[in-house]
Amino acid sequence: MKQLKNLLFALPVVVICSCQQNAKKEQANTVDTSASAAKGTFGYDLAFLQKHDSVIVLKSSDGKAQIIVSPKYQAKVFTSTANGQSGRSFGWVNYKTFDAKPDEHMNAFGGEDRLWLGPEGGKFSLYFKPGTKMEFANWHTPPAIDNESWQLVSKSSDEVTMSKTTEMLNYANTLLKIKLDRIVKLFHRDDIQKMLGINAEYNVAAVGFTTTNIITNNGDKGWDKTTGAPCLWNLDMFSPSEKTVIVVPYHDNATGKVATTDYFGQIPPDRVKYDKGILLFKADGKSRGKLGVPPNRAKTMAGSYDPQNKVLTITLYDVDSKGTYLNQEWTPDKPPFIGDAVNAYNDGPLATGGQMGPFYEIESVSPAAFLKPGEKLVHAHSVFHFTGDEAQLNDIAVKTLGISLKDIQAAFK
Incomplete structure (x- = not known):
């Protein structure tokens, strides 16, 4: 993966993650749903999800690092923990959606890492029928990434492979025949050490996983700048706190704007700051806003820090600085092949007063999949959480991320 090449430092930290196990040994996926697990814990979310799905749990030999994967719910990684069933659940799960009437626009089940396809808007949008006005009433998430089950291809003690075959009609009236594959892998101790260059010591717990996302042109016609092409889109939904801040490092010496900050109206200046290669975005779930960083500015890493719960999150993903990225704005009038590679979103109340969350998101996008029949494009996206001693989290x-926890916390005082 391209993302493995970028971090070559060493740092003492405890990594409570999975150790090698016999790949043939099945994970114990059941919990006592009658047990009184506290809301906000991994055990609570696991018990809830098992009432709706026979989810797959990947976990370390000591049971500390765990993730929940669901082929039924669009191959999502619903959530993770670094401290077993009583530990904090890092992903955001939207409990009310599971028993609600299906929504024609989007069924927001949540999920710490979900796969969507882009573009959302633009002249090659997958979310608006040809000729319709790009407004919410006409916006519909394609079923394959919204409410349809995926096929479980294989599973082992630390890895799950899932697939989905589908067709989507884009705004240019091109029928795209698509095969999607998604491999979810829980990191072992050696994996985290190799990716982040860290050692296993002392007081910080950690969990990490990666998703390898593959799109194949399953039709008999190529995807190009005339027909339009899709892209792979990873979105990570996390629970916010009053003081959570998203951190997006960027190339300070590149040309052009640092970020687009007006996807859903201009983000107020007291909620977003950027200087000297570090963008900071307040993620308290109280003010709706989205930003994006273009590929020539984007680095292969972003993250967040929640000082109230002492949780440091790091995401790593592929970026092609010379790739063609798609414009996802809800208009067919802007150039379709000038878009962002990395996005961040903070949820907040809508104009009507309602709110889906609260949650916040860190997102990565692949370049446009200009593929001939049978060709594939791969996009890798990984998530890590560290929690514990603040001095080690700071290191x-x-x-x-290139910034201290003190400076992160001071940004929006």
Whole structure:
């Protein structure tokens, strides 16, 4: 993966993650749903999800690092923990959606890492029928990534492979025949050490996983700038706190704007700041806003810090600085092949007063999949959470994100 090449430092930290196990040994996926797990814990979310699905749990030999994967719910990684069933659940799960009437626009089940396809808007949109006005009433998430089950291809003690075959009609009236494959892998101790250059010591717990996302042109016609082409789109939904801040490092010496900050109206200046290669975005779930960083500015890493719960999150993903990225704005009038590679979103109340969350998102996008029949495009996206001793969390933040926890917390006082 391209993302493996970018972090070559060493740092003492405890990594409570999975150790090698016999690949033939099945994971114990059941819990006592009558047990009184506290809301906000991994055990609570696991018990809830098992009432709706026979989810797959990948976990370390000591049971500390765990993730929940669901072929039924569009191959999502619903959530993870670094401290077993009583530990904090890092993903955001939208409990009310599971028993609600299906929504024609989007069924927001949540999920710490879900796969969508883009573009959302633009002249090659997958979310608007040809000729319709690009407004919410006409916006519909394609069923394959919204409410349809995926096929479970294989599973082992640390890895799950899922697939989906589908067709989507884009705004240019091109029928795209698509095959999607998604491999979810829980990191072992050696994996995290190799990716982040960290050692296993002392007081910080961690969990990490990666998703390898593959799109194949399953038709008999190529996808190009005339027909339009889709892209792979990873979205990570996390629970916010009053003081959570998203951190997006960027190339300071590149040309052009640093970020688009007006996807859903201009983000107020007291909620977003960027200087000297570091963008900071307040993620308290109280003010709706989205931003994006273009591929020539984007680095292969972003993250967030929640000082109230002492949780440092790091995401790693592929970026092609010379790739063609798609414009996802809800208009057919802008150039379709000038878009962002990395996005961040903070949920908040709508104009009507309602709100889906609260949650916040860190997102990565692949370049446009200009593919001939049978060709594939691969996009890798990984997530890590660290929690525990703040001094050690600070060391990780400085050496990965390039900023101290003190400076992150001081940004929006």
